[in-house]
Amino acid sequence: MKGIKSSDVQPKVYVSGYGIVSSLGIGADSNFTALRSSESGISNPSLLGTIHQDMPVGELKVSNAELAELVGLQGLITSRTTLLAILAAQEAVETAGLTPKILDNTALINGTSVGGMDISEWAYQDVLREKEVDYIPSFQGHDCGYSTMKVANKLGLKGILQTISTACSSSANAIMNAGRVIKSGMADCVIAGGTDALSLFTLNGFNSLKILDQAYCKPFDEERQGLNLGEGAAFLVLESEQSLNKRKGTALAELVGYGNANDTYHQTASSPEGKGALMAMKKALSISGVPPEKIDYINAHGTGTANNDLSESRAIKEVFGAEVPSYSSTKAYTGHTLGAAGAIEAVFSILAIQHQMIFPNLNFSRSMEVIKSPVTSLTPMKVQHVLSNSFGFGGNCSSLIFADIS
Numbered sequence: 001m002k003g004i005k006s007s008d009v010q011p012k013v014y015v016s017g018y019g020i021v022s023s024l025g026i027g028a029d030s031n032f033t034a035l036r037s038s039e040s041g042i043s044n045p046s047l048l049g050t051i052h053q054d055m056p057v058g059e060l061k062v063s064n065a066e067l068a069e070l071v072g073l074q075g076l077i078t079s080r081t082t083l084l085a086i087l088a089a090q091e092a093v094e095t096a097g098l099t100p101k102i103l104d105n106t107a108l109i110n111g112t113s114v115g116g117m118d119i120s121e122w123a124y125q126d127v128l129r130e131k132e133v134d135y136i137p138s139f140q141g142h143d144c145g146y147s148t149m150k151v152a153n154k155l156g157l158k159g160i161l162q163t164i165s166t167a168c169s170s171s172a173n174a175i176m177n178a179g180r181v182i183k184s185g186m187a188d189c190v191i192a193g194g195t196d197a198l199s200l201f202t203l204n205g206f207n208s209l210k211i212l213d214q215a216y217c218k219p220f221d222e223e224r225q226g227l228n229l230g231e232g233a234a235f236l237v238l239e240s241e242q243s244l245n246k247r248k249g250t251a252l253a254e255l256v257g258y259g260n261a262n263d264t265y266h267q268t269a270s271s272p273e274g275k276g277a278l279m280a281m282k283k284a285l286s287i288s289g290v291p292p293e294k295i296d297y298i299n300a301h302g303t304g305t306a307n308n309d310l311s312e313s314r315a316i317k318e319v320f321g322a323e324v325p326s327y328s329s330t331k332a333y334t335g336h337t338l339g340a341a342g343a344i345e346a347v348f349s350i351l352a353i354q355h356q357m358i359f360p361n362l363n364f365s366r367s368m369e370v371i372k373s374p375v376t377s378l379t380p381m382k383v384q385h386v387l388s389n390s391f392g393f394g395g396n397c398s399s400l401i402f403a404d405i406s
Contacts, residue, residue: 012241013179014251015402017096019088019193020347022232022334023058026070027091032351035359036378040333042216042228048198052207056216058230058335059198060084071154077137079116080197080231082147084340088233089151089191096237097249098189100156107159107187109178110148111170111194113339113392116141118199147195160187165339167392168301169260170194171234172342172400176258178238188243193235193343202338203229209268217304218363219329220313220374227303230335234343236350253350256290256385257401259283268393269307274315276397277301277389281319284399290385295325295401297358299349299388300374302329303336312389313370326381328374332362342390346400349386353404356383 020027023041024034034041042056047063067083068074071090089108098106116139123138140146145163152161160181164173171194178192196202206212206229213226244251261283263276270276285292301312316324330348337344352358358381361374384404391397 011183013182013255014239014241014244015236015253015255015350016239016244016249016251017092017237018234018347018350019091019095020232020234020344021060021084021088022337022344023060023230024333026062026087028347035330035333035348035351038360038362038378040216040362042332042335048203050200050203052203055203055212055214056228057198058228058337060231077119079119079141079147081112081114081116081118081195082141082150084197084231084233085110085147085151085195086154088193088195089155089235092191092235092237093155098237102189102247103156105159106157107181107190108148108152108157109162109164109174109190109192110151111164111174111339111342112144112147112196113165113167113170114196114199114202115144116146117201118197121200166396167394168336168338168341169390169392169396169398170339170342172390172398173260175236175255175343175346175400176260176398179255179258182238182240188240190238191235192238193233194340195233196231196337196339198229198231211305213304216363217332219302219304219331219361220309220368221364222366222368224304224306224309226305227331228335230337232334232337232340232344234340234347236343236346251405253353254403254405255400256403257284257288258399259287260398262397263395265395270311270391270395272311274311274318276395277312277315277391278318280397280399281315281387281389284387284401288401290401292320293323295385295387296383297352297386298325298327299345299386300327300329301389301391302331304331308391309368310370312391313368317371324371326358326375326379328359328361330359342398345388345390349388349402352386353383353402356380358383
């Protein structure tokens with residue numbers, strides 16, 4: 001038998017840490033406790049100054065001042081998007097046990113769609129009232145790259161910095177790109193994920209599209225009425241095998257596959273046949289080398305809109321045929337966190353692997369009859385491979401596959 005050339009062996013990408021903030025709470029422990037207890041973080045807004053006070057959202061009940069104190073940025077004008085990001089990234093670094101020396105060469109890839117919109121909205125109100133506004137501190141955090149820079153500065157990162165903004169697939173693409181960066185040898189350690197805060201712009205914008213549910217969202221239900229918006233941040237620490245072994249770190253899971261595709265169908269809607277979702281899942285499976293029948297669980301995008309859930313269901317059925325794996329959407333827990341969704345659900349996927357259980361699809365009552373019903377109760381089972389889907393406006397679809405290493 002011929003020997004395997006080193007160039008033929010694809011470098012492995014391991015997850016050695018994670019951090020998360022969502023409406024379920026701050027930290028992975030709080031989020032896992034809520035998931036395991038089927039406790040949703042969706043409620044009426046109390047911090048977002050919106051006229052839609054009866055519109056359910058996934059809001060973290062911690063003020064900006066409290067968040068700033070937690071991350072040590074008191075007295076500074078900092079967007080909520082940035083504060084959430086720093087908090088999640090700090091936990092990821094602590095979980096992985098990264099030292100300042102390692103961080104000095106660590107890369108950061110951050111996904112966001114809202115950027116600093118929340119803080120710009122406050123300043124804009126003053127502009128409308130013709131109040132004197134200091135434009136530099138008021139609007140300098142508006143762009144998507146600002147939160148990336150602030151996280152890097154806070155953690156002391158001097159490696160590659162990238163910001164990805166592809167709507168709701170932003171942080172999934174950040175994780176995918178981190179995998180590619182590590183496999184190419186451009187970096188040995190990458191912190192990858194995303195962040196988005198609730199804002200008036202997004203709440204009003206989604207409301208104008210008439211895709212918000214006035215009650216709690218019910219993904220994959222025949223009578224679904226739309227989505228609930230949410231906010232949060234999550235980051236993974238991804239490392240090469242060489243990096244992990246050198247520092248004697250611990251791997252929590254392996255990123256084995258990823259895929260991105262665009263169906264170019266519509267500015268906001270997915271194609272009815274789910275072409276983009278289909279291509280993304282097929283690419284992820286191809287890269288992973290994992291056959292479809294080995295996928296144990298799908299953490300579906302599952303927003304609860306009429307279009308998304310039908311489109312995604314058809315794509316899943318096309319990929320898996322009669323043997324559709326167990327699947328659920330966790331957005332009835334957190335709301336749709338937009339650019340942060342892919343990373344938040346990547347953490348949920350890894351938690352499912354670590355604890356060998358599937359988190360239920362909340363608020364479900366009636367099957368869509370396209371594919372089998374989602375998992376609706378906490379289900380202990382063998383979970384070795386998880387497929388996590390994230391689909392964005394403009395048809396930008398991404399899928400990630402995580403594997404158990406135990």
